[in-house]
Amino acid sequence: MSGYVISVAIFVGIWVTLALSLNILTGYAGQVSLGHAAFFGIGAYTSAVLAVRYGQPFWVDFIAAIIITGVVGTILGLPSLRVRHDFLVLATMGINFVVVAIFKYVDFFGGAMGLVNIPAPSFFGATFRGGTPYLILVWGYVVFVWAVSWYISKSWVGLAFNAIRLDEDAAAAVGIGAARFKIYAFGISAALAGGAGSLYAHFIGSVFPDTFVFVESIAILSMVVFGGMGTLRGPIVGAIILKAAPEFLRFVQDYRFTIYGALLVLMMLFQPMGLLGDDSWLWQLLKRWFGKKTVAPSEEVAQ
Amino acid sequence: MPVFQNLSNALVLASTYILMAAGLSMVYGVLKILHVAHAAVYTVGAFTGLVMYTWVANFWLALFGAMVVSGVMGVLIYRGVYFYMLDAPRTVPLIASIGMFVMFTDLLQKKFLMGPYQKALPVEGAGMPALNVGVVSITSTQMLILVVTVALMLGVYLILSRTRIGLGWQAAAMDREMAGAVGVNLNRVVALNFFLGSALAGAAGVLVGAYNNSVFATMGDIVSYKAFIIIVLGGMGSLPGVIVASILLAVVENFLVASVGYVLPRDAVAFLVLILMLMFRPHGLFGRE
Amino acid sequence: MSKLIVQNVSKQFGGLRALNDVSFETESEILGLIGPNGAGKTTLFNVISGFLKPTAGKVHYNGQSLHHYHPHRIVELGLARTFQIVKPFGDLTVLENVLSGYGMPLYRRPQAFFRWYRTPVIERAADEILALTDLTAYRNVAAESLPIGVQRRLEIARALATQPDFLLLDEPAAGLTAHEAEALADLIRTLHAQGKSIIVIEHNMAFAMSLCQRILVLAQGELIAQGAPADIQSNEQVINVYLGKR
Numbered sequence: 042m043s044g045y046v047i048s049v050a051i052f053v054g055i056w057v058t059l060a061l062s063l064n065i066l067t068g069y070a071g072q073v074s075l076g077h078a079a080f081f082g083i084g085a086y087t088s089a090v091l092a093v094r095y096g097q098p099f100w101v102d103f104i105a106a107i108i109i110t111g112v113v114g115t116i117l118g119l120p121s122l123r124v125r126h127d128f129l130v131l132a133t134m135g136i137n138f139v140v141v142a143i144f145k146y147v148d149f150f151g152g153a154m155g156l157v158n159i160p161a162p163s164f165f166g167a168t169f170r171g172g173t174p175y176l177i178l179v180w181g182y183v184v185f186v187w188a189v190s191w192y193i194s195k196s197w198v199g200l201a202f203n204a205i206r207l208d209e210d211a212a213a214a215v216g217i218g219a220a221r222f223k224i225y226a227f228g229i230s231a232a233l234a235g236g237a238g239s240l241y242a243h244f245i246g247s248v249f250p251d252t253f254v255f256v257e258s259i260a261i262l263s264m265v266v267f268g269g270m271g272t273l274r275g276p277i278v279g280a281i282i283l284k285a286a287p288e289f290l291r292f293v294q295d296y297r298f299t300i301y302g303a304l305l306v307l308m309m310l311f312q313p314m315g316l317l318g319d320d321s322w323l324w325q326l327l328k329r330w331f332g333k334k335t336v337a338p339s340e341e342v343a344q
Numbered sequence: 345m346p347v348f349q350n351l352s353n354a355l356v357l358a359s360t361y362i363l364m365a366a367g368l369s370m371v372y373g374v375l376k377i378l379h380v381a382h383a384a385v386y387t388v389g390a391f392t393g394l395v396m397y398t399w400v401a402n403f404w405l406a407l408f409g410a411m412v413v414s415g416v417m418g419v420l421i422y423r424g425v426y427f428y429m430l431d432a433p434r435t436v437p438l439i440a441s442i443g444m445f446v447m448f449t450d451l452l453q454k455k456f457l458m459g460p461y462q463k464a465l466p467v468e469g470a471g472m473p474a475l476n477v478g479v480v481s482i483t484s485t486q487m488l489i490l491v492v493t494v495a496l497m498l499g500v501y502l503i504l505s506r507t508r509i510g511l512g513w514q515a516a517a518m519d520r521e522m523a524g525a526v527g528v529n530l531n532r533v534v535a536l537n538f539f540l541g542s543a544l545a546g547a548a549g550v551l552v553g554a555y556n557n558s559v560f561a562t563m564g565d566i567v568s569y570k571a572f573i574i575i576v577l578g579g580m581g582s583l584p585g586v587i588v589a590s591i592l593l594a595v596v597e598n599f600l601v602a603s604v605g606y607v608l609p610r611d612a613v614a615f616l617v618l619i620l621m622l623m624f625r626p627h628g629l630f631g632r633e
Numbered sequence: 634m635s636k637l638i639v640q641n642v643s644k645q646f647g648g649l650r651a652l653n654d655v656s657f658e659t660e661s662e663i664l665g666l667i668g669p670n671g672a673g674k675t676t677l678f679n680v681i682s683g684f685l686k687p688t689a690g691k692v693h694y695n696g697q698s699l700h701h702y703h704p705h706r707i708v709e710l711g712l713a714r715t716f717q718i719v720k721p722f723g724d725l726t727v728l729e730n731v732l733s734g735y736g737m738p739l740y741r742r743p744q745a746f747f748r749w750y751r752t753p754v755i756e757r758a759a760d761e762i763l764a765l766t767d768l769t770a771y772r773n774v775a776a777e778s779l780p781i782g783v784q785r786r787l788e789i790a791r792a793l794a795t796q797p798d799f800l801l802l803d804e805p806a807a808g809l810t811a812h813e814a815e816a817l818a819d820l821i822r823t824l825h826a827q828g829k830s831i832i833v834i835e836h837n838m839a840f841a842m843s844l845c846q847r848i849l850v851l852a853q854g855e856l857i858a859q860g861a862p863a864d865i866q867s868n869e870q871v872i873n874v875y876l877g878k879r
Binding site for chain 2: 067073120123124127128130131132134135136138139142259262263266270296297298299301302303304305306308309310313
């Protein structure tokens with residue numbers, strides 16, 4: 042595989058994990074966040090600072106990024122408890138803005154010039170930045186994040202997430218305290234995004250504040266919604282399509298955002314459940330082609 | 345000296361916020377949609393004003409034209425997009441709005457429209473008098489903004505409180521289903537809403553473009569974020585609240601930048617205010633629930 | 634035995650006094666709560682189950698004060714409720730709705746992360762409840778597509794999954810056919826026979842009178858009468874409230 046393709050695949054992998062992690066917060070738990078890029082950035086900067094200022098090796102940076110971003114995410118989730126649904130979006134936007142402003146104006150984080158010279162990870166003496174080994178690393182993380190998402194969807198925590206998304210009062214009536222689970226959702230989703238940030242930082246070798254602005258949060262949310270919010274397959278496909286397409290189509294590259302925007306609008310008009318959402322045209326088609334035919338008699342009773 | 349001058353400048357700044365936020369509040373009030381695309385309407389207004397002014401060299405015509413174009417754009421956005429999403433979960437119209445915002449902003453940056461750079465809008469007060477009241481001096485352009493804002497807000501107030509359709513809006517803002525049940529033609533009310541609200545945004549765009557003598561594709565971003573913050577501050581659906589909140593925000597911004605300087609960018613002030621507000625007074629300073 | 638004590642409870646919403654000094658006790662019975670619209674019946678339920686804080690007064694359950702308890706904690710104590718306007722988890726199937734109740738002991742524990750909710754043991758228990766509430770036919774159907782009568786049964790089934798000792802049912806018979814209402818009454822009697830205490834808010838007088846052992850009458854936030862159905866039916870104040878001066 043050419044170096045270019047591998048690089049694209051690495052980027053796509055990182056954004057897949059961003060989409061999957063946001064999906065836990067927004068798709069499962071129903072907390073619409075337009076600030077996910079902030080967590081991405083916190084992970085990236087945590088890694089960068091530990092590597093550049095404290096000379097820590099990759100694995101320390103990576104694990105620390107996950108943990109610290111998770112903690113910060115949990116804390117930043119606290120205001121969300123007080124806030125009505127619509128306002129949560131604004132609050133997360135605000136958090137995104139403030140976090141980037143901190144990166145930009147506080148010298149410790151390198152200010153507007155960012156942090157450079159982040160060393161590549163090394164295993165047993167061999168350093169690698171990019172290339173197939175890094176590709177494996179990133180997609181290994183993809184598998185990990187996917188596994189976490191899948192596991193959550195099967196566990197009581199996942200059921201609780203869905204419950205608070207659907208009806209907080211009904212959830213309380215079965216013993217689910219919305220506050221606790223919202224915090225869980227913020228923490229987990231932030232931690233996973235932090236890991237992505239670390240992988241990004243060590244791949245590029247530098248971090249700049251403007252990478253993590255609000256526009257990026259929009260992009261990540263778009264991937265989730267476009268692919269099918271709340272499902273496991275949706276964010277993966279959404280991220281792959283929306284991240285990889287501009288790389289391969291020159292025409293699209295110039296009009297990238299116009300097409301992006303138009304795509305979102307059209308999607309919401311015709312397939313609001315997402316490309317591979319449960320009731321989407323494509324998913325129903327795929328199920329018909331590849332799935333087993335089961336029509337439970339009880340479904341007919343309900344008609 | 346600086347205090348009153350700052351206040352005066354803040355009032356001018358507040359005027360633009362008021363126009364933006366009032367328009368947004370009208371739209372949000374009935375549909376409860378976070379109309380992010382409002383920023384695009386604002387920018388299109390500014391651009392239309394620029395084109396018309398270059399064409400007819402009359403500011404008032406340009407302003408009128410911009411308002412009409414923006415208003416129509418708003419109605420089209422409602423009827424063409426939001427209309428089909430009224431019962432969908434919240435994320436759907438939000439993403440659609442974001443999509444429109446991204447699309448229009450990008451298109452406007454293409455060379456055949458605004459291009460990626462800023463353009464000048466040298467209006468110079470359009471015949472408005474400049475004022476010197478003691479230690480405060482108001483330039484003619486500032487006077488222009490104040491006058492237009494007051495006039496427009498008065499107009500909106502009259503429409504909302506005196507006409508039947510305006511009253512229909514107030515009813516629909518309080519309870520959409522009930523309003524429909526008592527015969528309010530929701531579709532028409534909402535369409536008018538979008539027209540008025542978007543026209544206000546268009547006016548804001550032209551005025552700001554004239555004031556800063558610069559019109560560019562991304563000028564709507566920060567203003568629209570602040571409009572949302574103002575709506576939160578002032579309480580949803582409360583026009584007086586919006587006015588007070590706009591003035592408050594503008595005053596705080598001006599004074600903070602003047603006294604504390606550049607610790608954080610001026611726009612971060614707005615967001616910090618937002619976060620504090622959402623944490624301690626989620627219903628706004630004056631809002632009713 | 635589980636005893637619920639409501640002591641001088643008042644609830645004020647701004648200028649509106651929704652509940653005014655309401656007191657009663659109940660234990661191992663089927664208690665009916667009736668009254669005209671707007672009397673405050675659902676408000677009372679909301680206060681007892683923790684969805685609203687009383688402006689004054691206290692609620693005790695099994696000797697424990699429920700003051701400051703969040704609704705999800707009160708469920709853990711064994712007090713479950715249904716809603717007047719049904720709130721099913723629409724996207725989830727009937728089975729999953731009921732399963733959600735079984736998680737009640739785990740939601741506040743770390744096990745919530747490690748245990749899966751669909752296990753044979755729990756599914757079996759849920760299926761028992763589905764059988765009890767006659768929902769087996771709808772087991773794998775999404776809750777939002779069900780007719781209202783079925784959704785009402787689902788509300789009760791889900792509450793039962795939390796294994797309560799005390800049930801607060803808010804207008805469980807509303808919108809049901811006569812046949813369904815009779816089945817519901819049987820279900821409530823069965824639950825009572827199993828040892829549960831039940832309070833039922835009901836609009837249908839006949840239904841309430843035939844089902845409940847004791848009746849509370851609420852009007853404009855005040856408890857104007859309590860007693861056996863026969864006594865209530867002949868109580869002058871009650872008759873006035875319903876027929877005469879409204």
